[in-house]
Amino acid sequence: MAETIKINLPEGQVEVVPKGTTPLALLQKLNSRLSEQAVVAKTNGDVIDLDAPLERDTDLRFLTTDDPEGLFVFRHSSAHLLAAAVLELFPEVKLGIGPPTEQGFFYEFQREQAFTPEDLEKIEKKMAELRDADLPNRRRWLPRAEAMKLYRDQQQLFKCELVEEKSQGDQVSFYTTGEFIDFCLGPHIPSTGRIRAFKLLNVSGAYWKGVEGNPQLQRIYGTAFPSQAQLDDFLHKLEEAKRRDHRRLGPELGLFSVEEEAGPGLVFWHPKGGIVRHLMENWLRDELLRRGYQLVYTPHAMRIDLWKTSGHLDYYRENMFPAMEGEHVAYQLKPMNCPGHILIYKAGLRSYRELPLRLAELGTVYRYERGGVIHGLLRVRGFTQDDAHIFCTPDQIEAEIAACVDFAFAVLKTFGFEGYEVELSVRDPAHPQNYAGKIEDWDRAEAALAGTLERLKIPFKRMLGEAVFYGPKIDVKLIDAIGRPWQLTTVQFDFNLPERFNLHYIGPDGAQHRPVMVHRALLGSVERFFGILIEHYAGAFPVWLAPIQVAVLPVSEKAADYARQVYERLRAGGFRVELDSRNEKLQAKIRDAQLQKIPFMLVCGKKEAEAGTVSVRSRSKGDLGPRPLADFEAELAGLVASRAPHE
Numbered sequence: 001m002a003e004t005i006k007i008n009l010p011e012g013q014v015e016v017v018p019k020g021t022t023p024l025a026l027l028q029k030l031n032s033r034l035s036e037q038a039v040v041a042k043t044n045g046d047v048i049d050l051d052a053p054l055e056r057d058t059d060l061r062f063l064t065t066d067d068p069e070g071l072f073v074f075r076h077s078s079a080h081l082l083a084a085a086v087l088e089l090f091p092e093v094k095l096g097i098g099p100p101t102e103q104g105f106f107y108e109f110q111r112e113q114a115f116t117p118e119d120l121e122k123i124e125k126k127m128a129e130l131r132d133a134d135l136p137n138r139r140r141w142l143p144r145a146e147a148m149k150l151y152r153d154q155q156q157l158f159k160c161e162l163v164e165e166k167s168q169g170d171q172v173s174f175y176t177t178g179e180f181i182d183f184c185l186g187p188h189i190p191s192t193g194r195i196r197a198f199k200l201l202n203v204s205g206a207y208w209k210g211v212e213g214n215p216q217l218q219r220i221y222g223t224a225f226p227s228q229a230q231l232d233d234f235l236h237k238l239e240e241a242k243r244r245d246h247r248r249l250g251p252e253l254g255l256f257s258v259e260e261e262a263g264p265g266l267v268f269w270h271p272k273g274g275i276v277r278h279l280m281e282n283w284l285r286d287e288l289l290r291r292g293y294q295l296v297y298t299p300h301a302m303r304i305d306l307w308k309t310s311g312h313l314d315y316y317r318e319n320m321f322p323a324m325e326g327e328h329v330a331y332q333l334k335p336m337n338c339p340g341h342i343l344i345y346k347a348g349l350r351s352y353r354e355l356p357l358r359l360a361e362l363g364t365v366y367r368y369e370r371g372g373v374i375h376g377l378l379r380v381r382g383f384t385q386d387d388a389h390i391f392c393t394p395d396q397i398e399a400e401i402a403a404c405v406d407f408a409f410a411v412l413k414t415f416g417f418e419g420y421e422v423e424l425s426v427r428d429p430a431h432p433q434n435y436a437g438k439i440e441d442w443d444r445a446e447a448a449l450a451g452t453l454e455r456l457k458i459p460f461k462r463m464l465g466e467a468v469f470y471g472p473k474i475d476v477k478l479i480d481a482i483g484r485p486w487q488l489t490t491v492q493f494d495f496n497l498p499e500r501f502n503l504h505y506i507g508p509d510g511a512q513h514r515p516v517m518v519h520r521a522l523l524g525s526v527e528r529f530f531g532i533l534i535e536h537y538a539g540a541f542p543v544w545l546a547p548i549q550v551a552v553l554p555v556s557e558k559a560a561d562y563a564r565q566v567y568e569r570l571r572a573g574g575f576r577v578e579l580d581s582r583n584e585k586l587q588a589k590i591r592d593a594q595l596q597k598i599p600f601m602l603v604c605g606k607k608e609a610e611a612g613t614v615s616v617r618s619r620s621k622g623d624l625g626p627r628p629l630a631d632f633e634a635e636l637a638g639l640v641a642s643r644a645p646h647e
């Protein structure tokens with residue numbers, strides 16, 4: 001009798017099958033609805049091919065493209081399909097790597113000529129042919145020497161390098177898709193026929209292994225989905241994201257720029273961005289004062305010893321600008337505001353009566369982000385955090401956390417965001433050596449954070465092992481107009497810095513006690529938040545934030561005086577107005593105001609001048625007809641006062 005093995009399937013089902021049975025055979029035996037959908041199987045924590053023989057008793061689960069791991073494999077196989085097509089069309093190319101990515105996949109090729117959009121079309125056609133041929137993806141093992149010879153004969157030298165570095169043991173794993181063969185650890189979907197919907201998106205240059213100075217390769221990026229509807233949806237979102245890209249809108253709308261002459265990741269706020277920042281910061285400062293914070297300002301450069309005490313030189317050095325040599329001592333540009341606020345706390349003897357002490361600063365910090373990760377306003381080298389540090393007693397923690405969370409929600413509401421996600425990052429008790437502070441403190445802080453969220457009925461995800469080494473934290477992500485999450489608010493406990501800086505307060509018992517410290521930033525950074533706002537509104541800011549709220553458009557020279565009066569009156573009323581007195585056709589003026597996303601255009605002609613009215617056009621609703629200027633003014637004032645997200 002053949003040897004049998006026991007397979008534990010989900011929901012308690014157990015199957016006894018001959019040793020060497022493949023997941024695919026098992027699927028057929030079970031006659032499961034998954035037969036059509038499964039792309040790979042997962043056993044004992046490993047994702048494996050559906051035709052990999054099972055050799056021992058094990059658990060087994062079938063993955064479809066609905067599982068992130070299944071989708072990942074599906075896209076990895078799509079990358080192989082791409083390489084197979086490219087090799088058929090351009091047999092001279094040299095292959096680099098071809099992994100799946102967050103949103104799709106890419107494959108690297110070395111080729112003298114650049115791939116053109118027409119090339120991509122041809123490649124897509126060839127991919128479709130190979131897909132329709134439903135070629136199986138088969139695993140094959142080759143002895144190491146044979147593997148090297150195979151690639152040497154084909155002059156695939158990058159692949160030789162990969163085999164040398166990455167293969168383990170004497171046998172080297174390959175996958176074949178029709179004629180195409182690739183050094184690859186897999187796993188893969190059973191055959192190309194499943195790749196129903198795919199699209200090549202773009203080509204970009206990359207150094208081999210990402211190392212500058214290495215040969216230049218071309219990366220062809222694409223994405224793939226199990227259905228056309230899913231692909232269409234993805235492509236639509238991609239278009240929307242492009243339309244909203246703050247890196248394009250920033251210069252187009254005169255909001256900000258990054259100047260190569262000054263350096264990467266350093267932001268210049270132009271007048272129209274400057275006014276939005278002024279409004280954001282004013283709202284924030286007023287709220288801080290109203291909520292019992294005190295505003296402070298701290299220096300941008302401080303002695304390097306301070307950063308030794310804080311631990312930044314040990315734990316954070318790679319993110320810091322190099323130190324500046326002074327006459328006798330070195331100074332450090334600040335990457336964080338915490339040590340500055342701590343020095344203010346330490347400047348006097350603190351009593352429990354002063355706690356909680358909430359020190360807030362719109363503090364500009366500098367971090368040496370690597371060139372490759374700098375991105376518009378989202379990852380920069382100089383930025384202003386809306387930072388605060390709360391020094392409190394352990395029994396004040398809960399109330400402070402609740403207040404921070406409430407403040408965070410006020411930010412979301414004020415700036416017009418509805419959706420959010422909350423994450424609670426806690427320590428991994430299996431690795432106590434990774435965390436500073438006493439276990440009791442951690443238990444208490446984690447319970448306080450979770451308890452507060454539960455009491456406020458805020459749903460949250462618990463992120464095990466995601467806490468920073470000095471304490472647990474709450475993160476709030478906002479969801480923008482097209483469903484993308486953005487990390488925003490963070491509220492972090494800290495048991496470490498009060499210890500390092502030896503902070504005290506005098507308790508009611510007259511003795512010295514250690515305060516607890518909370519770091520919190522609501523917007524995160526003003527720059528980043530501005531970038532998110534631009535994308536959320538696609539540059540069409542709500543009336544209260546719009547750099548220009550009204551464009552006054554005289555129809556002709558004859559209406560110029562009246563238009564100027566309208567302009568002056570709105571200006572005097574405290575509104576941000578622009579008078580377009582250029583010698584242009586009205587249509588051109590409307591088009592330009594529309595492109596600048598100005599909420600209202602007031603058309604002033606002879607008729608309006610005689611009646612004392614304005615013809616109102618809205619950027620979103622078009623022509624709204626004439627009305628008395630006073631009525632329009634009142635309506636505008638209402639929109640500003642209520643901070644309405646849409647007019």
Ligand SMILES: [Zn+2]
Pocket residue numbers: 076080098182183184185186
């Ligand atoms: Zn591969």
Ligand SMILES: [Zn+2]
Pocket residue numbers: 336337338389519520
């Ligand atoms: Zn801090």
